[in-house]
Amino acid sequence: MKEITLTVNDKQLSGKEGSTVLEICQANGIDVPTLCHLDGLSDVGACRMCVVEIEGERKPVPSCTYPARDGLVVKTDTERLEKYRRQILELMFAERNHFCMFCEQSGDCELQKLAYRYQMDNVRYPYQFPSQTMDALSDYLVIEHNRCVLCGRCVRVCSEIAANYALDFSGRGVKTLVSADLAQPVSESTCTTCGACVQACPTGAIFSKLSLYRGITDECQRITTVCPGCAVGCQLDVLVKDNNIVRIEAPELSGIKGPLCKEGRFELLRETRPRLTSPLVRGKQGELEECGWDRAMEIIAGKVNGSKDSFAGMISSRLPNETLSIFNRFINEAVGSGLLDTLDGDICRVISEGIKRFQNNGNGLAIECPIEEILDADCILIVGADPKNTNPIIGNLVQRARRQKGAKLIVVDPSRNVFPLWTDLWLKPKAGSEGALLAGLGKALVDKGLLILEKAGTELIQSLKKYDMVKVCSETGIDKGRLEMAAEMYGQAAHGVIIYGEGLLNSEDPSLITCILNLAALTGNVEGESLRVISLKPGANSRGAWELGLAKRGVERNGLKGLYLLLGDDQVNDGLIDRLKGIGFLVVQASYQSPVTAMADVVLPSPIWAEREGKYVSMDGNELEIRRALKPREGMLQDQEILVKLSKKLGRELITS
Amino acid sequence: MVAKVKVATAWLDCCSGCHMSFLDLDEALVDLAQAIELTATPVTDIKEFTPVDLGIIEGAVSNEHDEEVAKDLRANCKILMVWGDCACFGGICAMRNLFSIEEVLDRYYHTESSVGDRIPSSEDLPPLTKVRPVNQVVKVDCYVPGCPPSAKAIHYALAELLEERIPIIPSEIMRFD
Numbered sequence: 148m149k150e151i152t153l154t155v156n157d158k159q160l161s162g163k164e165g166s167t168v169l170e171i172c173q174a175n176g177i178d179v180p181t182l183c184h185l186d187g188l189s190d191v192g193a194c195r196m197c198v199v200e201i202e203g204e205r206k207p208v209p210s211c212t213y214p215a216r217d218g219l220v221v222k223t224d225t226e227r228l229e230k231y232r233r234q235i236l237e238l239m240f241a242e243r244n245h246f247c248m249f250c251e252q253s254g255d256c257e258l259q260k261l262a263y264r265y266q267m268d269n270v271r272y273p274y275q276f277p278s279q280t281m282d283a284l285s286d287y288l289v290i291e292h293n294r295c296v297l298c299g300r301c302v303r304v305c306s307e308i309a310a311n312y313a314l315d316f317s318g319r320g321v322k323t324l325v326s327a328d329l330a331q332p333v334s335e336s337t338c339t340t341c342g343a344c345v346q347a348c349p350t351g352a353i354f355s356k357l358s359l360y361r362g363i364t365d366e367c368q369r370i371t372t373v374c375p376g377c378a379v380g381c382q383l384d385v386l387v388k389d390n391n392i393v394r395i396e397a398p399e400l401s402g403i404k405g406p407l408c409k410e411g412r413f414e415l416l417r418e419t420r421p422r423l424t425s426p427l428v429r430g431k432q433g434e435l436e437e438c439g440w441d442r443a444m445e446i447i448a449g450k451v452n453g454s455k456d457s458f459a460g461m462i463s464s465r466l467p468n469e470t471l472s473i474f475n476r477f478i479n480e481a482v483g484s485g486l487l488d489t490l491d492g493d494i495c496r497v498i499s500e501g502i503k504r505f506q507n508n509g510n511g512l513a514i515e516c517p518i519e520e521i522l523d524a525d526c527i528l529i530v531g532a533d534p535k536n537t538n539p540i541i542g543n544l545v546q547r548a549r550r551q552k553g554a555k556l557i558v559v560d561p562s563r564n565v566f567p568l569w570t571d572l573w574l575k576p577k578a579g580s581e582g583a584l585l586a587g588l589g590k591a592l593v594d595k596g597l598l599i600l601e602k603a604g605t606e607l608i609q610s611l612k613k614y615d616m617v618k619v620c621s622e623t624g625i626d627k628g629r630l631e632m633a634a635e636m637y638g639q640a641a642h643g644v645i646i647y648g649e650g651l652l653n654s655e656d657p658s659l660i661t662c663i664l665n666l667a668a669l670t671g672n673v674e675g676e677s678l679r680v681i682s683l684k685p686g687a688n689s690r691g692a693w694e695l696g697l698a699k700r701g702v703e704r705n706g707l708k709g710l711y712l713l714l715g716d717d718q719v720n721d722g723l724i725d726r727l728k729g730i731g732f733l734v735v736q737a738s739y740q741s742p743v744t745a746m747a748d749v750v751l752p753s754p755i756w757a758e759r760e761g762k763y764v765s766m767d768g769n770e771l772e773i774r775r776a777l778k779p780r781e782g783m784l785q786d787q788e789i790l791v792k793l794s795k796k797l798g799r800e801l802i803t804s
Numbered sequence: 805m806v807a808k809v810k811v812a813t814a815w816l817d818c819c820s821g822c823h824m825s826f827l828d829l830d831e832a833l834v835d836l837a838q839a840i841e842l843t844a845t846p847v848t849d850i851k852e853f854t855p856v857d858l859g860i861i862e863g864a865v866s867n868e869h870d871e872e873v874a875k876d877l878r879a880n881c882k883i884l885m886v887w888g889d890c891a892c893f894g895g896i897c898a899m900r901n902l903f904s905i906e907e908v909l910d911r912y913y914h915t916e917s918s919v920g921d922r923i924p925s926s927e928d929l930p931p932l933t934k935v936r937p938v939n940q941v942v943k944v945d946c947y948v949p950g951c952p953p954s955a956k957a958i959h960y961a962l963a964e965l966l967e968e969r970i971p972i973i974p975s976e977i978m979r980f981d
Binding site: 276 | 898972
């Protein structure tokens with residue numbers, strides 16, 4: 148980009164051609180007031196707060212949409228501009244119903260801050276008092292039209308960043324409203340409740356029900372940590388006041404993981420499970436009773452000592468590396484059984500085995516690509532995965548690629564189309580026939596000459612060539628034309644990304660994964676050492692647990708005398724309850740009461756996500772730092788401390804440094 | 805001794821919080837008492853205005869009586885200052901403008917009433933009007949917004965006026981809540 152020079156407030160500033168006047172001012176520390184502008188969103192010049200005077204222009208112009216040119220002479224702070232800005236503010240206040248004294252956003256409101264800045268102590272225009280409605284039906288957010296200034300930041304963040312296109316304007320002129328879909332209540336619309344609009348709104352027009360009156364930004368401490376919700380590893384800014392979480396927001400709204408999702412932004416604040424605060428042991432009546440740490444640990448140590456070889460450990464992969472490592476050593480060194488697995492171990496082993504079989508790959512998950520690749524994709528193939536539900540940010544990236552960049556989207560799923568509004572082609576194989584479908588896809592690619600054959604082993608090519616398309620079609624129930632269409636879309640793509648997940652992983656067939664890797668490799672979707680393939684792993688730190696080797700082998704339940712489950716604040720499902728039935732002695736270290744703690748012989752309280760620190764490894768291999776946002780309550784121990792103390796009781800020091 | 809500045813105040817449709825905030829000036833009131841003389845105010849309980857240097861209004865104009873009081877004080881003062889969001893912008897009182905007067909009276913005397921089931925009427929009772937900030941009824945010279953304004957903001961405004969300057973509350977101490 149060409150370097151340009153302009154004069155702003157009598158100072159020479161340089162910038163890049165293609166920037167707006169506002170961008171160059173902001174980059175040089177010149178404070179131009181804005182309201183509808185938000186970094187990372189397109190500019191629309193809706194509010195006129197950023198008007199500037201430019202020599203040669205007949206009237207003030209909005210700097211956010213004015214392209215900077217070499218030699219421009221700009222004034223940003225004249226008396227005339229100040230007058231106009233104050234007038235604009237008065238008009239905004241007069242247009243709808245702004246009552247700061249009872250607004251939960253007071254103190255955090257950009258409109259209010261601007262009014263203070265321009266000393267707006269009265270309004271010269273008659274107030275309109277329009278009768279506006281308020282949509283408070285959602286459990287998460289409220290759209291309060293009375294306080295809306297129609298800046299459109301929510302509309303733009305919903306389309307440009309969240310790529311959900313749920314919000315838009317309806318009506319015209321003063322009757323314009325921000326609306327979800329065709330003016331539905333937001334809770335009944337296609338809104339995914341990611342909450343990006345809440346963060347984007349400059350006033351109290353869209354606000355979170357969960358953060359109401361809990362505190363304003365200035366009163367809060369901001370701690371940047373990592374979301375424990377899924378393996379994407381989004382950074383969260385946790386705003387804390389008096390050791391309570393006021394709200395959660397994205398450190399960088401327009402970043403790749405910027406919009407966050409319902410889980411990260413809201414659900415973490417909606418925790419209702421009863422918290423465990425003290426160790427519990429079975430009393431004489433068989434009821435769980437509170438007891439001291441020492442007694443609980445002695446009971447555990449006594450049981451472990453009596454059955455060392457058949458005492459196993461299971462851990463949630465929602466816990467950070469540090470906890471996983473200590474647990475690994477606890478089971479291997481202090482207990483000594485080496486019987487160790489993660490709750491999602493089965494799934495990890497399927498992926499692991501599938502990857503290992505692919506060209507005898509020894510690099511493990513490094514074969515997969517970063518999630519950013521999705522944004523550059525021109526074709527996305529989703530196999531047995533529902534990213535919008537399991538990893539919403541992945542769903543968001545898929546929709547961005549599809550809608551904003553025109554990528555083709557193919558969904559392979561036996562029961563439903565996981566992107567109903569966006570899918571170009573939905574292949575619906577009969578349940579259990581995904582393997583045949585993938586092979587059929589390979590066959591169609593061979594037939595169409597879309598595979599890079601020199602990379603494939605002759606054996607593979609031969610086996611694919613011999614494959615019978617008629618058989619594939621009858622096995623999968625998909626007609627040949629559709630398979631060929633999918634082969635063309637994916638095969639002809641310059642940048643094809645395959646995403647697979649739960650649906651495929653639950654099949655417990657690693658060859659499906661090998662097949663997916665082959666498809667990517669043979670269509671040239673290779674980026675250095677890795678392939679454009681992404682697996683959606685179940686836990687926030689599944690990859691960390693995998694890399695630490697915690698899920699190498701499963702634990703055979705038969706013959707187990709005891710089991711130590713380190714659950715942390717993870718959710719309990721029926722599958723887990725089934726797996727724990729009939730175990731002689733069960734220790735559960737968990738944050739919340741659950742059916743699983745009710746089954747336990749000893750329960751130890753564990754910190755929740757916001758009370759922990761350590762490291763996660765995201766699904767695409769980035770090491771992320773978890774910071775402690777909340778002080779744990781008195782008498783609580785960190786997971787590692789518990790394991791170290793318990794090991795000591797078993798006669799083993801685990802402390803290293 | 806310099807002649808004291810004569811001050812009259814009035815409260816219209818309000819909660820009297822702004823006058824309470826004025827009392828929050830605490831020890832500054834002692835110095836202020838040397839410089840000003842309160843004439844007709846809710847504090848002195850004198851209701852009839854005489855000519856003063858400074859008139860102060862708290863509250864919005866919500867009925868015909870409010871309008872009359874505002875006009876009366878305006879006619880009797882050289883400078884008119886208004887206190888609080890109700891007087892500056894309409895404030896909490898103005899929220900009833902979102903409904904018709906009939907709806908408001910019905911809600912108050914029928915739905916929510918605990919004192920009978922009748923909308924009172926008497927020629928002594930001023931009819932309700934649309935709620936307006938004071939500057940839509942009479943000319944206002946200076947404004948101290950806030951709900952209520954802080955004692956600091958009120959003190960700033962009075963100090964400026966005593967120095968014969970028309971105050972505009974600085975951004976740092978201006979509040980709407």
